[in-house]
């Protein structure tokens with residue numbers, strides 16, 4: 001069996017320990033004579049799995065008691081509609097900060113339901129975060145939406161904006177669980193699972209109680225956070241196996257020492273790669289230093305005609321899925337929680353060797 005160092009932006013690498021545990025349990029879960037995949041979501045076994053996952057996630061993120069944690073489907077993309085439908089009335093203004101490709105998609109979807117004010121736009125190549133002092137927030141906005149980590153551009157906020165009483169809504173798909181956060185600063189947080197949580201098919205939503213119960217009447221029940229919360233995320237059949245696997249990932253994270261420990265490891269991993277890029281005159285990262293993502297490190301080669309060779313030789317060295325997003329080109333190394341320091345070190349030494357051979 002071979003495990004490559006997989007730098008995929010998502011679906012992304014999972015901890016090998018978690019996959020091995022899932023393998024050991026896949027046919028007969030703890031003497032029940034069935035797989036978790038085959039269980040009723042309403043049976044006591046699965047309810048136990050689901051509750052444990054929720055309490056572990058709450059513990060990892062120190063989620064305050066006045067927040068609901070929901071396990072939903074439809075990806076982060078469904079929540080692009082979930083935010084305006086749950087938190088704004090038709091015609092009401094909602095504020096959005098545009099820092100790249102995922103912000104843009106969220107804005108596009110919100111425009112179908114609400115009046116969108118783009119409070120800030122990083123513009124051009126989307127390589128920095130516009131300073132909050134320059135934001136043009138609207139009075140009476142239902143909420144302000146932003147994308148703390150832009151997975152494609154490799155741009156990350158190193159702060160949480162203070163918008164006073166306007167609730168913050170954050171698409172944390174590629175950053176949730178990568179470091180500690182103060183959940184109480186947010187009205188709602190959402191994340192597709194396939195970056196740092198578990199397999200695709202599951203979406204985590206964390207929402208403050210006082211924002212529940214305001215959904216527009218036409219909101220589908222499965223997207224109405226109050227309804228989903230009331231039914232313990234089991235209004236209909238949830239993605240049970242993905243929920244179970246996410247639970248195994250949460251247990252793994254706790255064994256790693258929780259989010260402070262994993263955050264420090266992530267900081268060190270990203271610094272090692274950015275340092276290597278900055279030291280070299282062959283590789284380049286275009287992102288402003290204070291906005292560089294810990295999770296998605298983008299870089300270009302001084303000779304783009306060598307991109308294909310780089311990817312082929314990297315693969316031969318056991319380093320895979322390094323191509324940048326099709327919209328930006330170049331390379332992207334995603335360094336989610338399950339990417340060990342050894343993988344980053346292997347990439348850094350491969351890059352040095354490639355530069356020595358080809359530059």
Ligand SMILES: *Cc1c(COP(=O)(O)O)cnc(C)c1O
Pocket residue numbers: 010074075076077078102147149150151171172173174192193195
């Ligand atoms: C991957 C990603 C999405 C899309 O997630 P889906 O689960 O595919 O809908 C949205 N936002 C960000 C920041 C992402 O990284």
